[in-house]
Amino acid sequence: MKKLRQSLLRAGLVVALIASAFAVKIGDPAPGFTAVDSNGRQQRLSDYKGKYVVLEWHNQGCPYTKKHYESGNMQRLQKEWTAKGVAWLTVISSAPGMQGFVTPSQENEYLKTMNAAPTAAIIDPGGSLGHLYAAKTTPHMFIIDPSGTLIYNGAIDDHSTSDQSDIKNSKNYVSTALQEATSGKPVTEAATRPYGCSVKYKD
């Protein structure tokens, strides 16, 4: 475990160095990464070339994340889109000791309890993947198209509250963007202000 942690931190450093050279801009290639998921498997962005990829920043203690999980909204999206061949990567960038930090087994327990269905949950306690994408909030959503281009960066929907009752009246930006992109249309709202709790980075 310690060794894994050290190599993760080293990998994190490399990623962070590359990060300063890139901005995460719509229409640009999404920055590549290699990270480790809650089952100890490596997750490389390049493994998903040819597929749409959704990145979902997550913190299970955050009231905004809870809005979308306790209502089942996020799980519904995960199931709907992974069934259509989209890769859905949940990313947890909470640092040890901070809200939302989980060990791999705690995350697996959470996924089971919540009936969540991402393709994988990446544990990013060093925050390198979060900083690479400049992820600001939980949730904060990104969509990468099959060619590896970033096509969406922003909020999950247009109601920046923590009230579950707002979901039914919300426009879901992620679903809309995926629907547009998968039917060959340009994404009409490709960048929105993400809302939620700040990502609990270590620095």
Place this chain on the structure above:
Amino acid sequence: MNRVVKLALFFLAATSISRGAVQGSPHARVELLARQDAAKPGADLLLGVHFILEPGWHIYWINPGDSGQPPTFKWQLPPGFTVGEIQWPRPERMQPNKQLADYGYHDEVLLPVTLHVLPGFNNRTLAEVRVDAKWLICREVCIAEHAQLELSLPVAATAKENLQSVPLFAKTEKLLPKPMPRVWKATAKSTKDGFVLALVTGKPMSKAEFFPLDPGQIDNPAPQKVQPSATGLHIILKKSDLLLKPITVLRGVLVIPAGPAYRIDAPVQESIE
């Protein structure tokens, strides 16, 4: 009933609606205050929601920055009464890490609103005002809190200032952004990665900070570079990654440290490079 109605009449502790991890007492005391001691039919009355925050906790400005959410008020007023928008005192910048910056308030803040009393409101002796206040309060973690606040004011032909609440309203007035002096000029130039906000004030200035009113225009955590010019200053702002289209105006509040704060509306010119 005592005619001298104490103004901070109703005082309800906020209740946390957050479930799970964070328990315990709420992190803010909140009260509804009035600057005047009576509601005078046909006149304006200044109300304010006063937040006293637990040390280390903060709430948010109208543009909260990269995370968070500003407080919201839902008013219940006597028929025909109207309230204006929240008047937001100048915010502080809060930067929990290198990735994000938020705008908000620590310790204590009063958020004033103007209440207009119906001209013919003479048929009751008391004007009862209720507000449903919701706010997000954060330290490292965030909690959604809410409270129902009430205030009853006697209806009277004259209204005097309430001596208890006036100092707080007066202090808050100084923190509200003023309109920019007429002789000043604010313009902005759009560059590839940023905006250069140019202020002509008449004399070189070396310190100022810009707080954007519209989210998604500037990169909040990026340091703002201030360059004095012969007649004012330039502030170099980084563009947000979320800004995909040109903007026509950069709206915000310019805060001069230990000085006043001004509302800025700078028309944006695309640079022709």
